[in-house]
Amino acid sequence: MNIDPKMDPRKFWEETYEKASPKTSGKPSAILERFVKDRPTGHALELGCGKGDDAVWLAKQGWTVTAADISETALGYAKANAKRNGVESQITFEAHDLTKSLPEGVFDLVTAQFLQSPVEFAREAVLIKAAAMIATGGLLLITTHGSRPSWSWAPEDTIYPTPQEALAALALDTGRWCEIAVDNFERMATGPKGEKGSVIDTVIALERL
Numbered sequence: 001m002n003i004d005p006k007m008d009p010r011k012f013w014e015e016t017y018e019k020a021s022p023k024t025s026g027k028p029s030a031i032l033e034r035f036v037k038d039r040p041t042g043h044a045l046e047l048g049c050g051k052g053d054d055a056v057w058l059a060k061q062g063w064t065v066t067a068a069d070i071s072e073t074a075l076g077y078a079k080a081n082a083k084r085n086g087v088e089s090q091i092t093f094e095a096h097d098l099t100k101s102l103p104e105g106v107f108d109l110v111t112a113q114f115l116q117s118p119v120e121f122a123r124e125a126v127l128i129k130a131a132a133m134i135a136t137g138g139l140l141l142i143t144t145h146g147s148r149p150s151w152s153w154a155p156e157d158t159i160y161p162t163p164q165e166a167l168a169a170l171a172l173d174t175g176r177w178c179e180i181a182v183d184n185f186e187r188m189a190t191g192p193k194g195e196k197g198s199v200i201d202t203v204i205a206l207e208r209l
């Protein structure tokens with residue numbers, strides 16, 4: 001896929017979701033489920049919620065969720081997803097270009113599952129700001145692609161940072177965070193056309209001290 005990295009991010013993501021089916025897998029991200037299922041519930045902030053499966057899963061676990069995305073179309077799909085699942089009253093969906101604004105609040109969980117973009121995106125700056133919104137005892141959970149499956153839009157020569165490099169890029173004050181996991185996790189995944197393949201998720205899970 002040939003994507004101009006200078007393309008306007010809102011336009012890029014709108015066009016992406018307009019072409020996509022509103023259908024969802026109905027399942028949460030594997031890493032979200034793994035690291036959050038046994039935690040006490042509270043107020044979660046989801047960055048880049050897409051079609052809303054993670055927000056819906058969180059709400060079903062008892063979380064109150066604020067879910068943000070740049071694409072109004074994605075947010076429309078996510079709202080319909082929440083309604084279908086009877087959890088719309090627990091989720092506030094907000095449209096933000098997260099490089100310009102974030103939802104307001106103090107959160108017990110900030111989750112960013114594949115908050116990645118093929119167009120220019122000051123991602124680390126967003127994550128650093130969001131990390132500062134986490135309450136004592138809250139969790140920062142970031143998952144990024146750590147490998148390139150056949151269906152990926154990433155260039156073939158993409159170099160994936162190690163989990164430690166990804167953490168270092170956030171320049172967090174490590175004395176103020178307890179490391180739950182900074183690691184790679186392998187799983188079987190399904191691509192948009194049903195392709196199956198093994199993928200690596202690079203995970204940063206930190207608890208605010």
Ligand SMILES: C[S@@+](CC[C@H](N)C(=O)[O-])C[C@H]1O[C@@H](n2cnc3c(N)ncnc32)[C@H](O)[C@@H]1O
Pocket residue numbers: 009013029047048049050051068069070071074096097098099112113114115116117121
């Ligand atoms: C790769 S998708 C991941 C979606 C979802 N979290 C998932 O795991 O399926 C990246 C998401 O981030 C959103 N996004 C990208 N750039 C953004 C920005 N600047 N502000 C807010 N959301 C953004 C996109 O619209 C998209 O929904």
